[in-house]
Amino acid sequence: MNFRSNVPLAPFTTFKIGGPAKLYAEVSDMSEVALGFERAAKDHLPVYVFSGGSNILFSDAGFPGLVMRILDGGFRILDGGSDSKRISAGAGRSLLEVVLSSCQAGLIGMEGLAGIPGSIGGAVRGNAGAFGTAIGDMVVSVKALDRQTGMMKEFRKEACEFGYRMSHFKRHPELVIVSVDLALRAGGDSSVLMATIRDTQARREDGHPQDVFCAGSFFMNPIVSDERLREEFRRDTGKEPKDERLPAGWIVDQAGLRGKTIGRAKVSERHPNYIVNTGGATAEEVLTLVSIVKQRVRDELDVQLYEEVQLVGFGHELVRHERGKPQEWPSFAT
Ligand SMILES: Cc1cc2nc3c(=O)[nH]c(=O)nc-3n(C[C@H](O)[C@H](O)[C@H](O)COP(=O)(O)OP(=O)(O)OC[C@H]3O[C@@H](n4cnc5c(N)ncnc54)[C@H](O)[C@@H]3O)c2cc1C
Numbered sequence: 521m522n523f524r525s526n527v528p529l530a531p532f533t534t535f536k537i538g539g540p541a542k543l544y545a546e547v548s549d550m551s552e553v554a555l556g557f558e559r560a561a562k563d564h565l566p567v568y569v570f571s572g573g574s575n576i577l578f579s580d581a582g583f584p585g586l587v588m589r590i591l592d593g594g595f596r597i598l599d600g601g602s603d604s605k606r607i608s609a610g611a612g613r614s615l616l617e618v619v620l621s622s623c624q625a626g627l628i629g630m631e632g633l634a635g636i637p638g639s640i641g642g643a644v645r646g647n648a649g650a651f652g653t654a655i656g657d658m659v660v661s662v663k664a665l666d667r668q669t670g671m672m673k674e675f676r677k678e679a680c681e682f683g684y685r686m687s688h689f690k691r692h693p694e695l696v697i698v699s700v701d702l703a704l705r706a707g708g709d710s711s712v713l714m715a716t717i718r719d720t721q722a723r724r725e726d727g728h729p730q731d732v733f734c735a736g737s738f739f740m741n742p743i744v745s746d747e748r749l750r751e752e753f754r755r756d757t758g759k760e761p762k763d764e765r766l767p768a769g770w771i772v773d774q775a776g777l778r779g780k781t782i783g784r785a786k787v788s789e790r791h792p793n794y795i796v797n798t799g800g801a802t803a804e805e806v807l808t809l810v811s812i813v814k815q816r817v818r819d820e821l822d823v824q825l826y827e828e829v830q831l832v833g834f835g836h837e838l839v840r841h842e843r844g845k846p847q848e849w850p851s852f853a854t
Contacts, residue, residue, distance in 0.1 A: 521545055521552050523559065523586075529578045532570075532589060534637060536733045537803050538578025538833070541568075541587035548592045548612060550665055550672065550698045557667050560586040567667070568832055569696050571612050572638030575646060575735050579833035580803045590641060593699065595621055605706045606660060611641025611697045615648070615655075623713035627704035629658050634717040635724040637736070641697040645689040646828075647682045651720065656682030658702040664695040672698065684765070685740055685828055729790050733797035738810065739768040739825040749774075749821060768825060769793035775817045782809040807834075 527544035530536050543565060547553050553569070560567045566585035570576055573589075593610015595618060600606050605627055609618050618640050619630045632653030636643065640655075647656040659682070662675045673695075681688040689695050724730055744750060744766045752774070753759070753766050772778070772792040780787045781798075783805035788794035795806055814825050 521547070521555055527587075529573075529582055529587065533573035533576050533578060533735070534733065535573075535577055535735045535797055535806075537580075537797055537801060537806065538576075539580050539582030541583045541585075543586040544589070545586065546589050546591050548590070549610070553588060553590070553665055553696055553698070554670065556586060556588045557670070570832075571642045572614065574637035575642060575828070576830050576832055577735060577803055577806060579831075581833060583833040590639065590696075593640075597625055597627070598701070600703075600706065603706055604703050606701055606703050608699060608701045609640045610699050611639060611644075613640050614638070615640050615643045619717065620714075622702075622704055623708070623717055624710050626708040626710045626713065627706060628708040628713065629653075629704040630702075631713055631716040631720055634720045635730070640700050644680075644697055644700050645687055646685050647687050647690075648685075651723070654682070655702075656680065656687065658704060660701040660703045662689070662697055662701070663699045664689060664697045666695055668694045727791070729788055729794060729796070732788070732794070733799075733801075734788070734794045735829045737768065737793045738795045738827060738829050739772070739793055739813075740828045741765040741768050742771060742823050742825055744771075744823055746822065749823070767793070771817055771821060771823055771825070772813055775813070775820050777813055777816060780809065780812065782806075782812065785809045787813065803834075807831075 523543055523545045525543055526540045528540050529538035545556055547556055557567060568583050569588045571590040590612035593613040595613055596608045598606040598608055607622055615633060615636055615638055619634045622630050632651040633655060636648050636650055643655045644662055647654050659677050659680055662680055663672055665672055679688060689697055743764045750761055753761060753770060769792045772787060777787050778792045779789050784798045784801035785805040786796050786798050788796050795809060817823050817825055
């Protein structure tokens with residue numbers, strides 16, 4: 521396993537923001553993840569594990585410990601009945617690859633997830649979803665390594681506690697997802713499924729900027745009980761709210777923040793729940809913008825926004841902020 525010192529994290533994220541990891545390693549299976557934890561324990565380093573980097577904002581100072589990036593992972597179609605089949609994927613496998621492989625095999629259910637960036641492990645952890653489909657709907661079981669005990673555990677679907685962008689794994693960051701089993705319907709026509717994937721991707725292109733430096737929706741859709749605001753949403757969009765939540769992008773727009781810019785960080789003009797790095801933005805610029813958005817939305821609409829994007833390397837006692845400059849962590853023997 522190759523441990524490297526002072527590795528910039530920005531290139532591994534879709535935001536393209538973030539300073540260096542003191543120590544960095546790429547891992548592809550459970551034994552490597554376990555080795556990483558052993559190494560960090562020996563050197564008294566904190567550990568952070570991620571994968572696709574599409575839902576993360578690393579601080580400008582980076583992370584003062586070991587960052588492990590889970591890559592790859594196998595993909596297998598397991599036996600099943602004539603109506604349904606199970607698939608198994610390693611956590612680092614890209615979600616899009618899993619969607620494509622399943623559809624090519626005539627398996628139905630994942631088409632709506634085509635185009636969500638990142639890994640299948642990251643998707644399960646955040647119960648990623650789009651167009652009314654969420655990955656948790658298909659999960660049969662998840663294997664995860666408990667970093668506190670060093671033991672592997674298997675979680676059946678009910679134990680995964682899926683909710684809106686939520687799971688047991690998100691509540692328990694000590695768990696590292698290693699593999700995921702999903703149940704899909706069998707008997708689909710692969711050419712029809714591939715056409716649905718293309719439609720889904722086109723729909724995404726239409727509604728969301730897909731080619732910008734960002735981490736997707738920055739805020740979770742907030743629960744809004746204020747009937748006046750819900751009525752305003754109906755009038756403005758001609759749509760019925762799907763549930764107790766309203767889209768965070770609509771809320772941000774209502775507060776007049778579409779296009780609001782701090783430095784090189786900007787609230788997207790096309791999708792106001794995206795905060796975009798227009799080129800060379802720092803994490804500090806993003807967070808300053810985020811705090812303005814949250815405050816304005818709270819003051820004007822009495823709605824509290826919460827981040828969906830994971831903030832990493834902020835507030836740690838070892839993090840030294842020097843405006844916008846990545847820090848060199850003291851050199852470290854690897
Ligand atoms: C352009 C764009 C569009 C997007 N559209 C959508 C969308 O439509 N729907 C949606 O739900 N999301 C969307 N996202 C957000 C993002 O793609 C998803 O949240 C994705 O599932 C994150 O997976 P990842 O592998 O990139 O996770 P990472 O960004 O690597 O990590 C995110 C969090 O998951 C944790 N994590 C990652 N892997 C594991 C693991 N194996 N075990 C335990 N924890 C882990 C990390 O520690 C971190 O806290 C979008 C992002 C972008 C950039």
